[in-house]
Amino acid sequence: MSLFSPESLPVERLTDDEAAGELxxxxxxxxxxxxxxxxLDKPQISDAEYDxxxxxxxxxxxxxxxxxxxxxxxKRVGAAPAAGFRKIVHTLPMLSLANAFSEEDxxxxxxxxxxxxxxxxxxxxxxxxxxxxxGLSCALRYVRGRLDLAATRGDGAVGEDVTRNVxxxxxxxxxxxxxxxxxxxxxxxxxxxxxxxxxAMNRTRAAQGGEVFANPRNAAAGSLRQLNPAVTAxxxxxxxxxxxxxxxxxxxxxxxxxxxxLAAWGFVLNEPACTCLDLAGILAYYHQxxxxxxxxxxxxxxxxxxxxxxxxxxRLGMVSRAPxxxxxxxxxxxxxxxxxxxxxxxxxxTGALTPVAELExxxxxxxxxSRATLHNEDEIARKDVxxxxxxxxxxxxxxxxxxxxxxxxxxxxxxxxxxxxCPECGSRAVREEGEVVRRCTGGLVCPAQALERLRHFxxxxxxxxxxxxxxxxxxxxxxxxxxxxxxxFRLAARDQGCLTPLRKRAGWGDKSxxxxxxxxxxxxxxxxxxxIFALGIRQIGQATARLLARTYGTYAAWRTAMLAxxxxxxxxxxxxxxxxxxxxxxxxxxxxxxFGEAHNIEVLDDLAREVTVLDAESPKITDSAVGxxxxxxxxxxxxxxxxxAKARAEALGAKVAGSVSAKTDYLIxxxxxxxxxxxxxxxxxxxxxxxxxLALIEGKPS
Ligand code: IVH
Numbered sequence: 001m002s003l004f005s006p007e008s009l010p011v012e013r014l015t016d017d018e019a020a021g022e023l024x025x026x027x028x029x030x031x032x033x034x035x036x037x038x039x040l041d042k043p044q045i046s047d048a049e050y051d052x053x054x055x056x057x058x059x060x061x062x063x064x065x066x067x068x069x070x071x072x073x074x075k076r077v078g079a080a081p082a083a084g085f086r087k088i089v090h091t092l093p094m095l096s097l098a099n100a101f102s103e104e105d106x107x108x109x110x111x112x113x114x115x116x117x118x119x120x121x122x123x124x125x126x127x128x129x130x131x132x133x134x135g136l137s138c139a140l141r142y143v144r145g146r147l148d149l150a151a152t153r154g155d156g157a158v159g160e161d162v163t164r165n166v167x168x169x170x171x172x173x174x175x176x177x178x179x180x181x182x183x184x185x186x187x188x189x190x191x192x193x194x195x196x197x198x199x200a201m202n203r204t205r206a207a208q209g210g211e212v213f214a215n216p217r218n219a220a221a222g223s224l225r226q227l228n229p230a231v232t233a234x235x236x237x238x239x240x241x242x243x244x245x246x247x248x249x250x251x252x253x254x255x256x257x258x259x260x261x262l263a264a265w266g267f268v269l270n271e272p273a274c275t276c277l278d279l280a281g282i283l284a285y286y287h288q289x290x291x292x293x294x295x296x297x298x299x300x301x302x303x304x305x306x307x308x309x310x311x312x313x314x315r316l317g318m319v320s321r322a323p324x325x326x327x328x329x330x331x332x333x334x335x336x337x338x339x340x341x342x343x344x345x346x347x348x349x350t351g352a353l354t355p356v357a358e359l360e361x362x363x364x365x366x367x368x369x370s371r372a373t374l375h376n377e378d379e380i381a382r383k384d385v386x387x388x389x390x391x392x393x394x395x396x397x398x399x400x401x402x403x404x405x406x407x408x409x410x411x412x413x414x415x416x417x418x419x420x421x422c423p424e425c426g427s428r429a430v431r432e433e434g435e436v437v438r439r440c441t442g443g444l445v446c447p448a449q450a451l452e453r454l455r456h457f458x459x460x461x462x463x464x465x466x467x468x469x470x471x472x473x474x475x476x477x478x479x480x481x482x483x484x485x486x487x488x489f490r491l492a493a494r495d496q497g498c499l500t501p502l503r504k505r506a507g508w509g510d511k512s513x514x515x516x517x518x519x520x521x522x523x524x525x526x527x528x529x530x531x532i533f534a535l536g537i538r539q540i541g542q543a544t545a546r547l548l549a550r551t552y553g554t555y556a557a558w559r560t561a562m563l564a565x566x567x568x569x570x571x572x573x574x575x576x577x578x579x580x581x582x583x584x585x586x587x588x589x590x591x592x593x594x595f596g597e598a599h600n601i602e603v604l605d606d607l608a609r610e611v612t613v614l615d616a617e618s619p620k621i622t623d624s625a626v627g628x629x630x631x632x633x634x635x636x637x638x639x640x641x642x643x644x645a646k647a648r649a650e651a652l653g654a655k656v657a658g659s660v661s662a663k664t665d666y667l668i669x670x671x672x673x674x675x676x677x678x679x680x681x682x683x684x685x686x687x688x689x690x691x692x693x694l695a696l697i698e699g700k701p702s
């Protein structure tokens with residue numbers, strides 16, 4: 001059966017009357033299939049066939065916006081903005097990339113790879129090199145060759161279902177071509193907009209009095225994340241494939257092999273790409289692409305180098321959300337000159353006073369910039385930046401724009417002096433010895449600090465409360481509706497007895513208020529590492545929060561240990577904390593400082609009464625011989641580098657500590673092991689040589 005009526009023609013050849021007729025037919029047809037699928041559980045067509053109908057409907061609507069019907073299927077999608085996008089948990093996390101900004105960084109990357117893999121001097125290490133497109137990454141799942149699901153990256157672990165929208169992108173095959181398609185394959189790549197399409201689209205928008213996009217990346221992101229796919233269909237989006245996610249069978253042994261398979265299936269690959277064998281080859285490629293940058297039809301912000309062989313990638317693994325086997329080599333930042341109007345002071349969540357340059361607006365690399373960071377008072381003094389100066393401002397990728405230098409002072413200007421009191425609460429702002437940052441001493445009485453902490457608390461990588469953005473948090477804070485994190489979870493109850501409930505306020509309604517309460521309710525259960533990160537303790541970023549969660553396992557254990565460490569900086573809890581690999585005395589000191597303040601504990605306990613903190617995920621492979629064990633490595637290993645050994649141990653569920661204590665289960669001693677081996681022997685800790693270690697993890701008798 002053909003899905004389209006016999007008279008169905010390519011969309012671009014339809015007359016107005018034919019288009020109207022086709023939209024009427026599709027509205028009825030799609031509504032029928034919706035009913036069969038959702039209400040009767042008896043779909044008569046496949047998902048891909050259904051999507052083809054929707055895609056034709058959206059394409060016609062994009063071409064004939066005046067003909068969009070009141071009962072259009074696209075309106076049904078668009079009419080449910082509250083639902084937003086369905087959340088999709090990525091079966092394999094979508095990683096980001098570490099950056100290299102100089103040739104030295106790239107040389108270090110290569111050296112790191114060789115060291116980790118214990119490669120000898122003559123051993124070859126091939127790297128695939130590709131342009132780094134400035135768009136947004138997307139994962140496409142194909143089941144038996146048909147596009148089943150498309151998801152955005154989101155926070156890397158959970159993305160959003162944008163299948164309907166992706167179906168409108170021409171470069172995305174709906175069915176994979178060729179006989180050898182795996183049962184399941186997830187293709188990852190970048191959704192982007194070409195520079196020419198971006199400019200043309202902005203011209204049209206400007207002519208219609210609409211808002212223009214700042215750059216192709218923003219345009220692509222704004223176009224993909226539309227609740228109404230008809231809007232996406234009208235935007236010139238494209239897709240490049242560059243990686244694989246989950247697959248039901250191996251697709252290739254190398255990146256180049258994978259590219260060939262992707263091309264055969266019908267994907268567009270980003271070119272020019274090449275395979276390089278050494279630093280000279282890599283840098284030649286970098287300079288070639290840099291020179292051709294303006295002639296490429298799309299915006300790129302650098303190039304990516306990836307280890308070509310997949311078996312080596314498996315060994316290299318990842319660190320802190322980025323693969324060890326790849327790096328993005330960024331192009332130099334784009335710069336512009338403008339006038340510094342004034343220097344204002346921003347107070348962060350840890351009380352740090354950051355000087356911010358308020359600038360005469362200027363476009364830097366396609367983006368309008370009116371503020372830039374000046375970092376701290378030493379930086380200002382070093383560059384002698386004064387209000388009124390002509391300055392050079394630069395932006396690189398997504399980082400905050402910065403002031404590079406001052407070109408000229410205004411007449412009669414004076415060197416800038418940093419305030420000695422907090423501009424937000426008037427408390428003294430002091431600079432501790434050895435610190436570059438001046439901090440407000442107001443603690444929680446400082447409204448700026450409280451606000452920034454709350455903003456951090458609800459942000460995407462923390463509690464991720466949808467609908468509680470920076471602006472709304474600011475308003476609720478100003479009205480003292482929310483003063484501490486626990487208040488967020490009491491908002492709904494408080495609202496019930498309130499004379500001016502949220503739904504009656506300006507800009508709010510029944511729907512938006514209940515959506516917000518639902519979003520808050522959805523976060524009453526939270527993982528331990530997110531919970532720890534959300535507290536905004538100095539130096540406790542996501543990686544450290546994960547480390548703490550993994551080490552202590554439960555909220556109660558972590559709280560008890562931190563209180564004990566704060567109470568006695570020579571005691572056992574303190575020693576255990578500082579023994580965690582990658583947590584030194586400075587980070588431990590910040591944790592102790594947080595737990596040493598009674599008001600912090602009050603805020604923490606108040607929050608913990610409102611939410612359920614889920615135990616940290618137990619290590620994936622607990623039945624391995626080292627699952628849950630505490631290991632320490634020392635000396636030189638022959639078969640693998642110490643970093644690889646450590647990564648292997650962690651992947652098997654072990655915890656790797658930096659020093660030996662009575663809690664250590666095994667000390668793995670390579671050649672020339674020193675004092676750690678002596679200490680282990682004295683404490684009665686089992687010492688394994690390299691062969692015994694390999695036998696243990698590979699399950700072989702030694
Ligand atoms: S490889 C992490 N190749 O850059 C391993 N990424 O800044 C998979 N990107 O999240 C990424 N062009 O969205 C890869 N040729 C390319 C790319 C590329 C752009 C994006 C990707 C990634 C981001 C990191």
